[in-house]
Each structure stands twice: as structure tokens, then as C-alpha cells.
Amino acid sequence: MDNGEVAAFRQVSKSYGKVKAVNGLDLTLYPGQTVALLGPNGAGKSSSLDLLLGLREPDQGSVTLFGGTPRAAIEAGRVGAMLQSGGLMTDVKVGELVKLACDVHPRGHKPAEVMHEAGLEEIADRRVDKLSGGQEQRVRFALAVAGANDLIVLDEPTTGMDVSVRQHFWASMRRQADLGRTVLFATHYLEEADSIADRVLVLHRGRLIADGSSAEIKARAGARRVSFELHAADGFVDDTLLRALPGLAALDISGPADAVRTVRIRATDADAVVAGLYRAGCYPRGLEVTSLGLEQAFLTITEAAEATELAEESAR
Numbered sequence: 001m002d003n004g005e006v007a008a009f010r011q012v013s014k015s016y017g018k019v020k021a022v023n024g025l026d027l028t029l030y031p032g033q034t035v036a037l038l039g040p041n042g043a044g045k046s047s048s049l050d051l052l053l054g055l056r057e058p059d060q061g062s063v064t065l066f067g068g069t070p071r072a073a074i075e076a077g078r079v080g081a082m083l084q085s086g087g088l089m090t091d092v093k094v095g096e097l098v099k100l101a102c103d104v105h106p107r108g109h110k111p112a113e114v115m116h117e118a119g120l121e122e123i124a125d126r127r128v129d130k131l132s133g134g135q136e137q138r139v140r141f142a143l144a145v146a147g148a149n150d151l152i153v154l155d156e157p158t159t160g161m162d163v164s165v166r167q168h169f170w171a172s173m174r175r176q177a178d179l180g181r182t183v184l185f186a187t188h189y190l191e192e193a194d195s196i197a198d199r200v201l202v203l204h205r206g207r208l209i210a211d212g213s214s215a216e217i218k219a220r221a222g223a224r225r226v227s228f229e230l231h232a233a234d235g236f237v238d239d240t241l242l243r244a245l246p247g248l249a250a251l252d253i254s255g256p257a258d259a260v261r262t263v264r265i266r267a268t269d270a271d272a273v274v275a276g277l278y279r280a281g282c283y284p285r286g287l288e289v290t291s292l293g294l295e296q297a298f299l300t301i302t303e304a305a306e307a308t309e310l311a312e313e314s315a316r
């Protein structure tokens with residue numbers, strides 16, 4: 001039964017021996033979303049995608065696609081995937097393989113359209129086992145969009161693609177999302193997540209530790225920096241006043257109190273920090289407000305999760 005949800009993980013866990021690859025994952029994906037799945041090596045990204053596609057069974061919890069089993073959704077031709085693992089058929093030409101994928105798909109597109117979309121026309125007659133890494137990725141991409149899928153799952157899709165192919169690839173994925181399809185991709189390229197995804201998920205040791213827009217995740221991590229100088233000649237500023245500023249996530253002060261001190265602040269709300277400074281009668285010199293990227297936010301969030309995990313482990 002289709003309940004409007006594209007995919008739902010309900011308290012899903014999966015272990016390999018002692019390793020908890022996925023740990024209590026609760027997640028719902030909706031139509032038309034472009035979702036980036038981030039996480040350090042071994043965080044459980046590929047394992048989560050495998051569970052989503054029914055390639056592995058959860059130890060606990062349930063995974064549904066379009067309100068039914070992953071298998072039913074795949075058999076109905078609603079899901080396309082581009083995974084890292086799994087070899088391509090070898091003794092076949094690129095054009096033949098793409099045609100086969102279109103023919104067997106319950107809602108297959110015309111092979112010529114798919115060849116064009118994936119930029120494969122020039123290598124249609126090349127054997128699949130004679131391709132470069134980037135060309136192979138393009139073939140995998142073609143197989144993922146060979147039919148009218150409602151969900152496209154991509155595991156590190158742009159690895160090995162050069163810049164222009166990568167741009168072409170993401171333009172094509174945007175068109176898919178504009179058609180109302182859901183695109184879920186795991187990546188280590190944070191700039192891709194930042195510019196492509198409207199929802200970003202961060203996994204850490206199998207747990208979902210952040211879920212929101214890129215802007216929300218940056219804000220949560222304290223992803224703007226406010227820096228300025230305090231000159232003793234302008235009047236003494238008490239450090240406790242700085243520490244009490246609204247919107248402050250972290251504070252670093254360097255330099256002697258009786259000369260020039262440099263203050264660097266990581267802010268969850270930079271506007272509140274600056275307003276708070278002036279309200280307190282503090283007149284900074286050389287004020288700068290800069291944004292930190294998603295990369296910095298990602299590192300902040302995952303480092304904080306790591307520190308919490310270590311503290312919990314040593315308390316046990």
C-alpha cells in the first residue's frame with residue numbers, strides 16, 4: 001500500500017559480528033527530495049543503502065519502500081540504483097547493456113534517450129570491460145536511470161568522474177528531482193551535498209546524528225565565525241561579558257589584556273553576537289563575519305559525536 005512515503009526506516013539495526021553498522025535508524029524520505037547521506041568512513045552509509053534496497057535484511061526494525069517491501073518496489077520498477085559494489089556485465093558493448101537495461105525495466109525509457117542522458121553515445125560500441133573508471137561510472141548512471149524510477153539511490157556516484165562529467169551528472173539528477181523523483185546519494189564530497197541536496201543526513205557509527213537542510217546543519221554546528229580586535233585603549237572588556245554573548249558556540253581570545261586582543265567566535269547566530277557586543281557597550285575593531293562551509297560543520301558535528309561516544313564508553 002502506497003502511503004505517500006518513499007522510504008521508511010523504523011528503528012533499524014544491522015550488525016556484522018561486534019560492529020554495529022546501523023544502529024536504531026529512524027528515517028522517512030518523501031517524494032521530490034534530494035537527500036545527501038554523509039558520514040566518515042565506516043559510518044554505515046553503504047550498509048543503510050543496502051538495507052534500503054533489500055540487499056541485506058535488518059537484525060531489528062523494518063525498512064519499507066512505497067509502503068511495501070524493498071523487493072516489491074524494485075520488481076515494480078520504482079527504484080534505480082548506482083552502487084559501488086557489483087561488477088558490470090563484461091562481454092557486452094555499452095550500447096547493448098543500456099538497451100538491455102531499458103528493455104527489462106517495467107517502465108523503461110528509450111535506449112537512445114538514456115545513452116544521451118548519460119553522455120555515452122561516443123562509446124556505444126566500446127566493450128564494458130574496456131572502460132575507464134569515469135566511463136564505467138557513467139554506464140552505472142545510465143543503468144540507474146534506464147526507466148522511470150520514483151527513487152534513485154546513488155552510492156558515491158561521482159567518484160572518478162572529471163569535472164565536466166560531474167556537472168552534467170548533477171544537472172541530470174536535478175532534472176530527475178524536478179520530475180518529482182527522490183534522489184538519495186551517499187558522498188564524501190561535501191560541496192556536492194551543499195549545492196545539490198535539499199536535505200542532508202549525517203551518520204556516525206550507524207546513528208543518525210544530523211538531519212536537516214545544509215543551512216540548518218551549518219547553523220547547528222555553529223558554522224559562522226565572528227572575529228574582531230579589542231584594543232585596551234578603547235576600554236577594558238570583561239571576558240565574562242564575551243562568554244555571555246547570545247548566539248555564541250565557541251570563543252577564543254588571544255593577546256595581552258593591556259594591549260590588543262584578537263577574539264574569534266564560532267556563532268550559531270552571528271547577528272545576535274554582533275548585536276550583543278554593541279548592546280554591552282563593546283566597540284570592536286576590524287569586525288568580520290564569515291560563513292563556514294558544510295565541511296567545517298560536518299567535522300564539528302562528527303567530532304562532537306565522537307567525543308560523546310568516547311565519554312559514554314569510558315563511563316560504562
Ligand SMILES: Nc1ncnc2c1ncn2[C@@H]1O[C@H](COP(=O)(O)OP(=O)(O)OP(=O)(O)O)[C@@H](O)[C@H]1O
Binds near residue numbers: 040042
Ligand atoms: N560485509 C561486512 N562484513 C563485516 N563488516 C562489515 C561488512 N560491511 C560493512 N561492515 C562494517 O560495517 C561498518 C559500516 O560500513 P559501511 O560500508 O556501511 O560504511 P560507509 O559509511 O559506507 O563507509 P565508507 O565511507 O568507507 O564507504 C564498518 O565498520 C564496516 O567495516
